[in-house]
Amino acid sequence: MRSDPLDRWRGVLELRDVFTGRSEPAFGCLFGVRERLGFRPVAGGRGLPLDASPQTRAAQNEGLAGHTWIGWQELAGIDWDEPSERPDSRVRHYRRRGDGTLELVGTYLWDTAFADRMDVAVSAGGAADWAERREWTDGSTVYRADRARRRDAVDAATWEPVWKIMEVLADVHGPGNVRLVVWFG
Known part of the structure; x- marks a missing residue:
């Protein structure tokens, strides 16, 4: 003992x-x-x-x-x-399927090249200040600022x-x- x-x-x-x-x-x-x-x-x-x-x-x-x-x-x-308390500072990259649903391809850190390509104004606080579900579309590709789940x-x-x-x-x-x-x- x-x-x-x-x-x-x-x-x-x-x-x-x-x-x-x-x-x-x-x-x-x-x-x-x-x-x-x-x-x-x-x-x-x-x-x-x-x-x-x-x-x-x-x-x-x-x-x-x-x-x-x-x-x-x-x-x-x-x-x-459980969702995060604020939108993820990373951008989620989805591919739009033929039936209209989205398939997650990956997540990417915010970068200047993305901002330039999508013609997105960079906010003073950075990507974490994005409104939830902010979305940018480029053909069948959709980029979205979402809340992450654990x-x-x-x-x-x-x-x-x-x-x-x-x-x-x-x-x-x-x-x-x-x-x-x-x-x-």
């Missing part, structure tokens, strides 16, 4: 072992780091948990900052269809291994006993 309350948690694995690449939209949506899509972060600015595992405490001494964490129960309860920011395929591991651990140890602790450079 563990007698030290700070020894309740233990590090199981590092995120980089199951998560490949960077995901700034996800980091912003979930943790408030470089948030550009207009989301209220789910778990931003919480700091390092007071009862962090010895492994986590040792790793965080690498001079990094922006510590925060999210528990499995909270993560499992996220409404992935699922748009957090790519399910990229994060799936992380969620699966947390879910398995929650099944074994209980949902209140699994959390993801993160920090950023």
